[in-house]
Amino acid sequence: MRVIQKIADDFYFIERGWLNGNHFVFNGKNKVLIDTGYKKDLQHTLDLIRQTGLEPQEVELIISTHSHCDHIGGNRFIQELSGCEIGMHPIDRYFIETRNDWYTWWRYYDQEADFFTVTRSFADGDLVRLDGLELVVLHTPGHGSGQISLYCPQHKFLLAADAVWDGDFGVLTTRIEGNISPFLHQQSLEKLAALEISVIYPGHGSPLHDPKGAIDRCRRRLESFLEKPERLGRDQLKKIILYTLLAKDGFPEEGFFGYLQGTHWYHEVVDLYFGGRYRAVYEDVLEELLRKNLVRREQGRLVAALKA
Ligand SMILES: [Fe+2]
Incomplete structure (x- = not known):
């Protein structure tokens, strides 16, 4: 697996893991970065950006697909270093500007990130022009109210953010996003399914070369969540426990x-989906994560066995 791939002229895909969202670098006449990972891993993020030939102080614009900690962790540092603009969907812009650290996950999920200054908005249907490369902004809420995906009509690739991973998608936080969030996500998947796509670059994980199949598997997974809401709750517990263990190094x-x-x-x-059975649910979920080798025990510590 190559960590850095050139996916169009001057345009690079950088694959990270599950704590850090993937990045994209445009290093042509325009110098643009899409998503900046988790704060703790900033130095590694900067090294990877440099490997595309772009110096972080040259960045002119950061586009954030959404404002969760694993996608905006380098925003403040890079903005202070380069004086760059930062753009995101108007909904996420609002929550950053009003310093809502519950919406952005920092306080709600006990994560780490800094606020920064948003200078541009990217709404549904807007065009982003990077020299000759055109990206269409698609609003894809569900995982985050202001999440955007970016579609390139010319090369038929989609930067899906956390709307589509390999048969899965970013956690649906109904307490923040509202009980409507699975339905919003369903609409987002329908919107993406209608595009002609050759490859999906997800927000986490490797490129998806069977876009229709990947979106279909997401749809089916979502349907199974809607059928039995406890599945959604269990998915949330597993994802955030793993994420916490990654963010805290065990x-x-x-x-x-x-x-x-x-x-x-x-x-x-646990209150919403499992009747307040805090201890029993913890033991049950941890047992599953250990059994599936997603978590392991190391000298009295629980450690996530996933790429950060
Ligand atoms: Fe993410």
Whole structure:
């Protein structure tokens, strides 16, 4: 697997893992960065950007597909370094400007990020011109109210952000996004399914060369969540537990349940989907993550066995 791939003239895809969202670099006459990863891994992010030939201080514009911590972690640093503009959907712009650290996940999911200054808005149907490369902005809410995907009609590729991964998608946080979020996500998937796509570059994970199949699997997964809402709750517990272990470089097992109990999100998810059975649900979900080798025990610590 190549971490950095040139996917069009002057346009690069950088594949990260599950703590850091993937990046895109346009290094032509325009110098543009799409998504900046998680704050903790900023140095690695900057190294990868440099490998495309772009120096971080040359960046003119950062486009953020949405304002979750794993996509905006480098925004403030790079903006201070380069004086660049930052653009995102008007909804996410609003929540950044009003310093809503619940919406952006920082306080709700106990994550790390800095605020920054948004100078541009990218709404549905807007065109982003990077020299000769044109990207169409598509509003794809569900995972985040202001999430955008970017479609290139010329080369038929889609930067899907967290709307489509390989048969899965970014967590649906109904407490923040509202109970309507699975339905919004369904509409977003329909919108993407109507495009002529040759390859999807997801927000996390490797490029998807069977776009129709990938979107179909997302649709079916979402249908199964709607059929049994506890599945959505369990998916949320698994994803955020893994994400937490990645963000914190593991956690002493002895204190992990107590830690989760002190977060905003854990109580709410267990209350909403599992009748407040905090301890039993914790043990059950952890057992599944250990059994599937997504988490392992290392000298008294729980560690996520996923690429960060
Ligand atoms: Fe993400």
